[in-house]
Amino acid sequence: MKKFPFACLIALMTALPALAQSNYRFDNFDVRDGVRVETVETTSTLPPAENVRKTAKTGLVLNRSTTRPAETLYAPARSMSMYAGNSLNGFTTGDAKIDSYIVESSLRNGLDPVLLYAQMHTESSFKRMAISPKGASGLMQLMPGTAARFGVRNIFDPRENIEGGARYMRFLLDAFNGDVQLALAGYNAGEGAVLKYGRRIPPFHETQEYVRRISQRYAMLRSGEMARNARTVTPAQAASLVNDEQTAPPAPTYERAIFAVRLPDGRLQLVSQ
Secondary structure (H helix, E strand, O other), rough: OOOOHHHHHHHHHHHHHHHHHEEEEEEEOOOOOOOOEEEEOOOOOOOOOOOOOEOOOOOOOOOOOOOOOOOOOOOOOOOOOOOOOOOOOOOEEEHHHHHHHHHHHHHHOOOOOHHHHHHEHEEEEEEEEOOOOOOOOOOOOOOHHHHHHHHOOOOOOOOHHHHHHHHHHHHHHHHOOOOOOHHHHHHHOHHHHHHHOOOOOOEEEEHHHHHHHHHHHHHHHHOOOOHHHEEEHHHHHHOOOOOOOOOOOOOOOOOOOOOEOOOOOOEEEEOOO
8 A cells, every 4th residue: 555645734724724724705795894604515406317308497508517616696586577556455564655756657657666765765764755775765775876867857846756765666678678576676776786796686686685575575465475474553552653754774784573563444564573
């Protein structure tokens, strides 16, 4: 038996720390201070290379190569369709005027009011004066440049802000052939980012979470799941839902619980805890 060269043993020992560190990454979204986060390798769930077919859920033709590199861009497992709604489906922001503005702008721009409602809850939690650390403002969290681009003069006027957000969503849907998730990604990261990454959701964790959360809210609102599980609140409890905080809620490390409550008048309101 040949002896294992001493030099090879030394080289192997010095390589071990580097190999161990390769299992970690920095993620400043999940952990605000950039604490090291352990990553776990997962095996591919794609069918074998011989099984080449067009999948029903994604419409993608699977690659024949068994050595295809792992995808770095976010690819949702299923597409998201927008309903042709004409109301908030029994939901409210807690302000009848804002509710009417959502419906008016949605219908004027060919959107489902429930989608705009879900988006607004994610953006500002229905706070009219919300301002994000990056400078986005109002119910639909418009950046000043985007607001001006779509005809908004008073960014804190609810009707103008909602109309500006609806116009931007319409523009994005037209730009991305009606793909709702790409439109949402463009709303969060800018349409340029979506184009840069080949009309895919960009590999930004914040953007990926934004798309996932709105998609989830929208599906739950439209499926009736929220309404079925809503608990009725008293007038006093309903009044406590009003929040005058002016800071837009940042995407938290761990998503807050999202649920619906049934107000004394029978309407439903989406809230987070």
